[in-house]
Amino acid sequence: MSSSGPDDLLGRIKELADRNFPKIKDKLPSNEQVFVLKTTAGFSAVIKLSSQAIVVESGDHPNPVSTMTMSPADLEQLMNGQLDGVQAFLSGRIKVQGDVFRTMALNNLLKGAQ
DSSP states (O other): OOSOOHHHHHHHHHHHHHHHHHHHGGGSOSSOEEEEEEETTSOEEEEEEOSSOEEEEESOOSSOSEEEEEOHHHHHHHHTTSSOHHHHHHTTSSEEEEOTTTHHHHHHHHOOOO
16 A cells, blocks of 8 residues: 555545546435445545435444455555456455445445556
């Protein structure tokens, strides 16, 4: 992972989410769904997603649709378009607790240019 701190990483996730949101918003439900994204190094972000809006903030949530956990290096590769989220999940590099199918929206949101 780059030498950026948690605030820089959160900012990069927000930028990527804002860029990808228009591509996936028509496939999202109108009601808000909450996801948690974590790294094994202790980073945690809450992503609130619906067809109307996206909110990315630091922290955790008591009852997310799912929690996606990966190494910092895998998060970097995912955001840079060097790692396919589905393949990483199938190979065990990304762990998902909760609804795996609805987590696909989060994967598509974080996907870097591929």
